[in-house]
Amino acid sequence: MNDHHRVVVLGAGYSGMFSAVRLAHRTRRSGVRITLVNPSSRFVERLRMHQIAAGQELADHQIPDLLDGTGVTFVQGAATALDPEARRITVDGAGTLEYDTLVYALGSSPDTGQVPGADTHTFTLGSPKTAGRFAERLTEIDAGGTVIVCGGGLTGIEAATEIAESHPDLNVTLISSDEPGRMMGAKARAHLFRALERLGITLVTGARVTKVLRAAVELADGRLLHFDACLWTTGVKVSPLAADAGIATDDRGLVLVDATLRSVSHPEIHAVGDAAAIRMAWGRIHGTCQSGLPTAQYTADTIARLLRGRAVKPFRFGYFHQPVSLGRRDAVIQFTHADDTPVRLHLTGRAAVVYKELVSGSPLQTYRLSKHLNVTTIVSRGGRGA
Numbered sequence: 001m002n003d004h005h006r007v008v009v010l011g012a013g014y015s016g017m018f019s020a021v022r023l024a025h026r027t028r029r030s031g032v033r034i035t036l037v038n039p040s041s042r043f044v045e046r047l048r049m050h051q052i053a054a055g056q057e058l059a060d061h062q063i064p065d066l067l068d069g070t071g072v073t074f075v076q077g078a079a080t081a082l083d084p085e086a087r088r089i090t091v092d093g094a095g096t097l098e099y100d101t102l103v104y105a106l107g108s109s110p111d112t113g114q115v116p117g118a119d120t121h122t123f124t125l126g127s128p129k130t131a132g133r134f135a136e137r138l139t140e141i142d143a144g145g146t147v148i149v150c151g152g153g154l155t156g157i158e159a160a161t162e163i164a165e166s167h168p169d170l171n172v173t174l175i176s177s178d179e180p181g182r183m184m185g186a187k188a189r190a191h192l193f194r195a196l197e198r199l200g201i202t203l204v205t206g207a208r209v210t211k212v213l214r215a216a217v218e219l220a221d222g223r224l225l226h227f228d229a230c231l232w233t234t235g236v237k238v239s240p241l242a243a244d245a246g247i248a249t250d251d252r253g254l255v256l257v258d259a260t261l262r263s264v265s266h267p268e269i270h271a272v273g274d275a276a277a278i279r280m281a282w283g284r285i286h287g288t289c290q291s292g293l294p295t296a297q298y299t300a301d302t303i304a305r306l307l308r309g310r311a312v313k314p315f316r317f318g319y320f321h322q323p324v325s326l327g328r329r330d331a332v333i334q335f336t337h338a339d340d341t342p343v344r345l346h347l348t349g350r351a352a353v354v355y356k357e358l359v360s361g362s363p364l365q366t367y368r369l370s371k372h373l374n375v376t377t378i379v380s381r382g383g384r385g386a
């Protein structure tokens with residue numbers, strides 16, 4: 001093992017946290033030094049952001065506490081520049097950090113830049129702070145007021161149902177260009193639609209928002225829909241850090257990686273989670289925690305093996321479920337093929353609620369166990385690195 005090898009993990013979200021904790025366990029007593037960099041000391045449970053938006057309080061998990069006993073050094077600050085030739089990172093308020101191996105785990109954030117006015121007039125689930133501001137705004141709206149959720153993907157569905165359940169006096173409208181749940185099988189989708197109806201959510205589908213005004217969204221067909229608060233959940237963007245540094249990225253800024261999740265331009269950089277452009281034989285991985293944790297697990301194992309001079313096999317992953325909460329009292333879980341297309345099996349109601357809660361809580365449980373064990377998060381190896 002390479003003594004005093006410096007590994008820096010950028011981003012302590014789901015993937016970065018797991019990479020750091022697992023690598024620490026796999027390289028314990030070896031002299032490898034691991035540093036984890038993140039702007040906030042609070043670990044953000046993105047899977048639960050819609051709960052904050054609806055006014056619920058979440059547990060405050062502090063990153064230094066999660067790292068306790070691992071030997072990983074935590075540096076609080078945002079990485080503002082990356083020099084891959086000098087292998088150096090500039091961290092806001094914390095100077096520079098040098099690395100031998102870098103794990104790029106900067107995740108993604110809500111994209112409000114594609115539609116005029118979205119940046120100024122909508123709220124997002126980008127951080128506990130912004131979600132909390134939205135929750136506060138909801139408490140200021142009189143009964144009968146309107147909340148619009150833009151985006152009928154899984155995040156929009158979870159947000160709309162959560163808000164409608166906790167604020168039954170407000171009218172919630174979900175605007176979507178596609179039919180919500182279109183990636184699910186017919187039975188799971190039917191359950192989803194029943195839940196939307198039960199919660200009194202107005203569905204506007206086949207609609208594209210072209211502009212957001214102070215108190216209304218404008219649709220492509222010219223309609224204006226008034227709101228008292230608007231939540232934007234349509235799509236995500238990634239940090240420009242890698243592209244700005246000359247690291248090979250795709251046209252959205254995701255780091256292009258080889259079959260072992262190493263940058264195709266800078267192999268000492270490993271990219272994981274939402275920030276990595278990963279291709280399997282069945283297609284491209286889209287950003288989820290479900291795929292992010294396996295990429296982190298694989299990368300920690302790969303770095304440990306490379307430091308021991310061992311060979312590594314290509315990353316293999318397949319999806320196996322789409323877990324969707326429908327408020328606190330209902331949920332729908334669609335089980336899937338590796339390429340995320342539905343199989344016949346799905347869960348609804350109480351069983352689905354319990355399942356979804358296990359999914360949302362599992363990353364923190366995984367970090368705790370990974371201090372002592374090699375816990376696996378790879379359920380399906382249905383894909384082969386292309």
Ligand SMILES: Cc1cc2nc3c(=O)[nH]c(=O)nc-3n(C[C@H](O)[C@H](O)[C@H](O)COP(=O)(O)OP(=O)(O)OC[C@H]3O[C@@H](n4cnc5c(N)ncnc54)[C@H](O)[C@@H]3O)c2cc1C
Pocket residue numbers: 010011012013014015016037038039040044046047048049050077078079080105106107108125155158239241272273274275287288289290291292323324
């Ligand atoms: C409401 C909601 C519900 C979701 N539900 C599910 C679900 O049920 N199942 C599922 O699989 N996925 C779900 N997702 C998607 C999932 O949350 C993401 O795919 C996952 O968070 C990606 O993990 P990550 O580690 O790549 O990035 P993140 O978790 O976003 O972590 C990135 C980290 O990098 C940090 N960072 C950013 N910029 C910098 C910088 N310059 N310097 C240092 N650090 C930086 C961030 O602060 C953050 O801590 C959901 C998302 C949302 C919003």
